Amino acid sequence: MSWINRVRNALPFAPKRETPDNLWIKCPGCSEMLFTREYEENLSVCPRCEHHGRIGADARLAQLFDDGGYEVLAAPKVKEDPLRFRDSKKYPDRLKAARAANPHADALTNGLGKVGGHKAVVGVQEFAFMGGSMGMAVGSAFVAGIERAIKEKCPYVAVTAAGGARMQEGILSLMQMPRTTVAISRLRRAGQPYIVVLTDPTTGGVTASYAMLGDVQIAEPGALIGFAGQRVIQDTIREKLPEGFQRAEYLHDHGMVDMVVHRHELKATLARLIDYLTAAKAA
Known part of the structure; x- marks a missing residue:
């Protein structure tokens, strides 16, 4: 035993205090x-x-619904691993790991409640679940949320956060793009508003489908929003892109987003929009 250890053991040092990691x-x-x-x-x-x-689906739903109260809508069952996909891991193993780290079975969760006194169905993508990627489960949950909104005669609000389509489901993930687009058309024929809240990040096939089809497009400050990545675009066109390209404020300035809303004001803004849009539909 070294001399420093002997001294340390002999002196009455106070025990080290444990500090929580979080x-x-x-x-x-x-x-x-x-x-x-x-x-x-x-x-x-x-x-x-x-x-x-970035925040999870449960936190987002609690923030948007009145008094944090809402009903979680059951997600439809879909066939898992339809392509028997494997990269460095099997797809079922990736799903299992994602579910162990998240409270819900896949990347989109629907809730039914009231926003500013108005009934609404809100669908929130969970970026922590495989990057919020859009596969059959997300597409089915989105369509189910739209159908419930039609049944309840209320708006559907989509809060997007995704890296795009889920590569492990190949063409089946890309098929969710037209599928969700058709569901939005059905909601419009039923006379109900569709509002999109774009959060960081919203990219890929999600941007190319339901994320850009809202009656009103809202974005959170600083959110990354785009289809292809900035480096890919730059290498393709061989030009330097403007400062802040693909950020919410830039897209708002160029007409791709209707408004950029601070998170503290988001619920109140949604309540006003729903009040206005449902009154306009009824008129």
Whole structure:
């Protein structure tokens, strides 16, 4: 035993205090260390730089519905691993790992409740579940949410967050693009509004389908929104892209997004839009 260990063992040092691993969080925007509790109480928005952090489906639904109360709608069952896909892991193993780390069975969860006193169905994509990727389960859940909105005679609000189509389902994932588009057309024929909230990130096949078909397009500040990645576009056109390209504010300035709304104002904004759009439909 070394002399330093003998001294340490002989002296009455106080035991080391254990600090919870989740006490602090580092802001992805400004790199400031924030108390996790304060950060979450601020709706996962950095109080210093206003960076809007990514949040899960349950937190999002609780923020949007009145008094945080809502009914989670059952997700339709779909065939898993239809292509028997395998890369470095089997697709069922990836699904199993994603489900172990998330509260829901796949990347889109529907809730039914009231927003500002108005009944609505809200569908939220969970980016933490395989990057919010759109496969058959997401497509089926989206269509089921639309059908419930038609049945309830209320709007459907889609909160998007996705890296695009789910590669493990190949062409079957791409088929969800026209499938969800047809469902939106049915909602419109039923006379109900369709509102989209674009959050960070919304890309790929989701952007190329239901994420850009809203009667009103809302985006959170700083959200990355696009189809192909910036580097791919730059290499294709061989030109330097403008500053802030594919960010919510740039898209708003160029007419692709109707409004950029801070998370603190999102629920109130949705309530006003639903009130206006449902009144217009009834008139």
